Amino acid sequence: MMTDNKNREVPPLTPAVFEILLALADQDRHGYGIMREVERRTAGGMKLGPGTLYGSIKRMLEAGLIEDSGDRPDPELDDERRKYYRMTTQGRQTAISEANRLERQVRHARQKNLLPKGVG
């Protein structure tokens, strides 16, 4: 199911799960940090409430897509009530598969003239 094979189909991820994986692609973050990163990247288009965020985090931990990162980037400045999360290898492969799937869809949309050709 989880594979880095570019052509292999994987079940589509929910937008929240994909966004969380994208937020964790470059660095470990805590829940609030993930929410802020998603909000920044989507220019406020997607806001993850605590219920959606921690529900998704719970399922992603169970599925092995992310893990609890024991490290704290700056323990002096940070609140110990926060928990940092890190993307696993399986999570990275899943994110790559999902990105490929979305890329294929965009390509098909372009072929059907739903998007202008040669943009993006």
Place this chain on the structure above:
Amino acid sequence: MRNSERLFQLLMLAYPVRFRTEYGSLMLKHFADTNTSGFRYWVWMMRDTASGASREHLAEWRGQMSKLALLAAALLVVPFGFVLLNVLQYQLGIPVPWNPFSSVYDQVSGTSWRYLFDAVMLFSPVAALMLLFFSQVRITVGQDQAVLARIEIRKASRLAYLVVGGSLAVLGVMGLYLVAENLPCLLGQQISC
């Protein structure tokens, strides 16, 4: 603690206890960090809580139930509906806008289908209890020389309690009906039985 955080703690009661124990403090910290307020924010927060809490309850419920217990619950739907609606309508006098069972019962009454109807109503809860027994109890025989058989009882889920309660309620009410209907005959007070 600010009033808004207290209100958020109240909202968190909608989540299952296990989820709250694991993520409650993180969610509260997240909420405190967000530091936003206003009517629209609270509407959004309530919507997030409603969808998140129902998703977590559903996930917890799915995790607990086995297929046999689910089948047992499905077997109970018709007899439980029949008993509940008829008790409400005829015993308690509460108007029931739609009772599909009374029209079915009227149609089968006086025909041989009546026996099938009664059999389904009586044996479904018994079958449900038997299925539940097999979903909860695991018996292994002859695996250990020291003991003849090993019986393992799984921790009962909420669904299991519902099936047991529903089955006993249906059997109890139908048993009382049968006794009340046939008591005059049994006591020899009625001529044609």
